[in-house]
Amino acid sequence: MDVLFLSRLQFALTVMFHYLFPPLSIGLGLILVILEGRYLRTRDPSYERAARFWTKIFAVNFAVGVATGLVMEFEFGTNWATYSRYVGDVFGSALASEGIFAFFLESGFLAVLVFGWDRVKPRTHFLSTVMVFLGSTFSAVWIVVANSWMHTPAGYHIVGEGLRARAEITDFWAMVFNPSSMHRLGHVLLGSFLQGAFFVLSISAYYLLKRRHLEVARKSLNVALAVATLSSLAMLVSGHEQARALAHNQPAKLAAFEGHFETGDGGTGLYLFGLPNPQTKQVEYGVQVPKLLSVLVYGDPDRPVPGLDKIPADEQPPIGIPFQTYHVMISIGMYLIGLSLLSVFFALRKRIEQTTWLLKLLVVSVVAPIIANQAGWVATEVGRQPWIVQGLLKTSDALSKTVQAEQVLASILLFGFVYVGLFAVWVFVLHSKIQHGPAADGDGGGDAGFLEVAGERVAREPDTSLTSAPSVRMPSATSMEEEAK
Numbered sequence: 020m021d022v023l024f025l026s027r028l029q030f031a032l033t034v035m036f037h038y039l040f041p042p043l044s045i046g047l048g049l050i051l052v053i054l055e056g057r058y059l060r061t062r063d064p065s066y067e068r069a070a071r072f073w074t075k076i077f078a079v080n081f082a083v084g085v086a087t088g089l090v091m092e093f094e095f096g097t098n099w100a101t102y103s104r105y106v107g108d109v110f111g112s113a114l115a116s117e118g119i120f121a122f123f124l125e126s127g128f129l130a131v132l133v134f135g136w137d138r139v140k141p142r143t144h145f146l147s148t149v150m151v152f153l154g155s156t157f158s159a160v161w162i163v164v165a166n167s168w169m170h171t172p173a174g175y176h177i178v179g180e181g182l183r184a185r186a187e188i189t190d191f192w193a194m195v196f197n198p199s200s201m202h203r204l205g206h207v208l209l210g211s212f213l214q215g216a217f218f219v220l221s222i223s224a225y226y227l228l229k230r231r232h233l234e235v236a237r238k239s240l241n242v243a244l245a246v247a248t249l250s251s252l253a254m255l256v257s258g259h260e261q262a263r264a265l266a267h268n269q270p271a272k273l274a275a276f277e278g279h280f281e282t283g284d285g286g287t288g289l290y291l292f293g294l295p296n297p298q299t300k301q302v303e304y305g306v307q308v309p310k311l312l313s314v315l316v317y318g319d320p321d322r323p324v325p326g327l328d329k330i331p332a333d334e335q336p337p338i339g340i341p342f343q344t345y346h347v348m349i350s351i352g353m354y355l356i357g358l359s360l361l362s363v364f365f366a367l368r369k370r371i372e373q374t375t376w377l378l379k380l381l382v383v384s385v386v387a388p389i390i391a392n393q394a395g396w397v398a399t400e401v402g403r404q405p406w407i408v409q410g411l412l413k414t415s416d417a418l419s420k421t422v423q424a425e426q427v428l429a430s431i432l433l434f435g436f437v438y439v440g441l442f443a444v445w446v447f448v449l450h451s452k453i454q455h456g457p458a459a460d461g462d463g464g465g466d467a468g469f470l471e472v473a474g475e476r477v478a479r480e481p482d483t484s485l486t487s488a489p490s491v492r493m494p495s496a497t498s499m500e501e502e503a504k
Contacts, residue, residue: 020424023415026098029431031400033090035393036438040084042392045159045208046215046246047077048152051132053242055145065234070148071136072235072457073219076449078133081155083445090434098427102407102417106186109175109194113165117158125154156208163207167200169408170399171268177411186411198268202261203399209257210395212250213355214388219243220362221385222453224378227371235457237372244366248359254352259315266316269409271330272402275338276345277312278302279326286310287324292346295338302342334405341402344394351391358384 051073058066092114095103103110131139131147139147174193175186188194220243226236265273273279278295279287289312293305310320317324327335362381365371371378407414 020428022422022424022427023418025424025427025431026418026422027414029098029427029434030091030094031397032431033087033094033434035396036442037084037087037091038393038396039389040080040087041155041159042207042211042214042388043080043218044077044084044215045152045155045211046213046218047073047080048148048155048215049212049246050215050219050239050242051077051148052145052152053246054238055148057238057242059141059145063238065238068457069235069239072452073239074133074136075452078129079445079448079452081129083441086441087438098419098422099407099417100419100422102412104185105412105417106169106408109168109172109186109188110165112188112191112194113161113168117161117165121154121157121161123154125151125158128154159207159211160204163204164195164197164200167203168194168197170203170403171198171200172408172411173197186408199261199264202257202264205257206254206261206395209250209254210388210392212246213254214392216243216247216250217355217381217385217388220247220381221383224381225453226456228375228378228382232456240371241366244359244362247355248363251352251356251359255356258349258352263316266324269403270325271327271334271336272341272399273316274325274327274330275336275341275402276398277324278305278338278342279312279324281328282326283323285323286313286320287326288312289315290342290346293342295342297338336402336404341398344398344401347394348391348398351387351394355384355387355391 051070054066054070054073057063058070095110128147128150131144132151135144135147172186174188174190174195174197176189177184178187179185219239223236223240223243226232227240262273265276277287278290278293280295280297280300286309288307288309290302291306291308293302293307295302295305312324313322314320327338358380362371362377365374365377403409405413405415407417
């Protein structure tokens with residue numbers, strides 16, 4: 020057993036499982052802000068019932084996301100001690116910033132978001148919703164900054180020599196705004212918005228198919244569809260800008276994404292699909308659009324894009340996994356754009372509720388952005404190998420010196436067992452909440468029991484006109500006899 024392979028596998032599985040939850044929290048957070056904002060603007064109780072329902076889903080997802088994220092912090096010390104010592108001053112500062120500026124903000128207002136519906140004013144609760152959303156977004160900011168620094172290091176210098184060498188920050192903001200951080204941040208946030216939007220679209224379409232919770236489903240679907248459409252179209256721009264930056268900052272990764280082995284004399288084509296073969300240096304069964312990659316990267320159809328032949332052999336990334344996962348991400352992205360625009364077309368014509376096949380397609384498409392986000396992460400991380408910090412530290416040199424392969428394998432099996440159980444609990448709780456659905460009027464879900472007075476919610480006295488009647492004392496037989504006498 021190879022300790023390097025097992026350590027990489029363990030971290031990959033840990034991150035991929037954790038990455039199911041933060042994008043959903045960010046996407047749901049945006050949906051919550053919009054729904055609650057619409058309620059404050061329109062005073063339509065359907066928006067409030069929708070916001071209450073999705074808050075319950077958000078809380079479950081947030082809890083599991085926090086639990087699964089803690090493990091990675093320990094793996095830096097157990098499996099990757101050399102990496103932690105070498106770049107700990109840089110990487111640790113970004114993680115500390117996440118805790119101070121993001122996690123505390125998010126968790127501080129979370130209790131008000133979940134439990135404060137009937138305890139604080141509507142505008143105060145809306146402020147809490149916004150703060151939780153911003154906290155989850157800031158968390159993504161600092162994690163992406165830390166990860167992007169590993170791809171394009173900036174704002175640092177190396178102190179010490181040999182085993183004592185380590186990176187120190189010389190310019191904090193240069194580290195934050197390193198050459199790839201903002202491009203990648205936009206891409207991550209848009210992917211999160213898509214995952215949250217299609218999650219809401221899936222459940223809303225399910226309710227419409229079952230003819231349940233119709234008002235909440237309609238309001239949720241309309242909001243989520245707007246977010247999905249705008250985010251999917253913006254993803255085109257984000258992906259294009261990121262690819263152009265990639266050509267300048269990490270040409271080896273771009274060459275792996277496109278299966279580009281040899282630098283040609285003219286324009287470089289773009290493969291739609293295929294099977295790259297490193298032995299023959301060809302993409303077998305591939306379909307290519309001539310010169311399109313040169314157009315997208317440089318705006319010049321005749322300018323060649325550097326291939327892997329320009330990269331030293333010991334610094335070339337693997338080809339197969341980055342190529343396939345990158346193309347899976349792109350394909351799903353185009354599918355989401357088409358599905359969003361098609362849904363908008365039917366929604367504008369007021370026919371989406373009658374279009375059963377489209378609703379069913381929306382239900383099952385909940386998995387599409389999840390797969391795209393996972394595929395994008397795999398492509399990005401595998402595509403930068405053999406470096407764990409580009410140009411500074413190779414992955415094979417970043418391992419802990421004392422960890423054994425048997426220990427890593429045992430922890431993989433143990434965490435696998437725990438994660439399967441945790442995932443089952445997450446699915447079970449979500450399923451039960453979705454089956455129960457939003458609370459109806461009079462069941463604590465809307466404005467039942469409350470009255471709007473000058474913009475404030477006050478308790479409403481129970482209406483007993485239909486459930487009780489004035490007491491009538493019937494005369495007894497004795498009293499009737501005495502009255503007759």
